[in-house]
Amino acid sequence: MTSAANLSSNAYRPPWWVWWWFVVSTILVAWDTGFVLMRPRSMAGGDLHWLWSPYALYEKVDLVYSRSWYDRRDGFTSAQAIMNIVESVLNIVYLWLARRESPEAVLVGFTGATMTSAKTILYWLRDWVRGWDATGHNTPWDFWVLFALPNGAWIVAPTILSVVFYRQIARSLRVAAKTKTL
Numbered sequence: 001m002t003s004a005a006n007l008s009s010n011a012y013r014p015p016w017w018v019w020w021w022f023v024v025s026t027i028l029v030a031w032d033t034g035f036v037l038m039r040p041r042s043m044a045g046g047d048l049h050w051l052w053s054p055y056a057l058y059e060k061v062d063l064v065y066s067r068s069w070y071d072r073r074d075g076f077t078s079a080q081a082i083m084n085i086v087e088s089v090l091n092i093v094y095l096w097l098a099r100r101e102s103p104e105a106v107l108v109g110f111t112g113a114t115m116t117s118a119k120t121i122l123y124w125l126r127d128w129v130r131g132w133d134a135t136g137h138n139t140p141w142d143f144w145v146l147f148a149l150p151n152g153a154w155i156v157a158p159t160i161l162s163v164v165f166y167r168q169i170a171r172s173l174r175v176a177a178k179t180k181t182l
Contacts, residue, residue: 011101014109018164019098021157022109025116026091029084036081039070061146063134064127076126083119087112103172110165117158120151 041048090112097105
């Protein structure tokens with residue numbers, strides 16, 4: 001449904017691509033969070049590794065996920081995974097509100113999407129300020145194909161969503177200001 005229809009009906013109906021982004025990203029982020037918080041059992045050689053077998057490759061691409069970093073007890077990865085839980089809860093609340101066609105879904109979606117992009121940018125900045133200590137060992141092909149492109153989606157898509165939600169919130173605030181309800 002168009003944005004103009006959303007304003008006139010007081011019902012929020014997200015475009016299909018927004019709905020699916022929140023569904024798919026919630027599943028993938030939950031899977032990633034499980035891997036990180038279940039280490040070392042989720043890592044190669046662990047009894048639960050079968051649930052996260054693709055991470056055997058990713059542990060080599062992004063050393064933040066590796067056994068050596070786990071053994072160092074570097075807390076960044078686990079702290080980021082805990083923030084993933086908050087992100088996933090916001091995504092689920094967004095989906096629930098959107099399913100109910102609640103206009104409040106826009107605010108929750110904005111908050112979750114902004115948090116997701118900021119958290120992912122922080123993840124990249126951590127690597128950059130430390131001289132690419134987690135990903136700099138990769139070939140250019142592996143860096144771009146196995147790290148940058150898949151992880152970049154968690155910057156690009158949430159940033160686009162944040163802009164979409166911002167515009168919806170700003171439009172609603174302008175309408176409310178004209179009706180003197182603020």
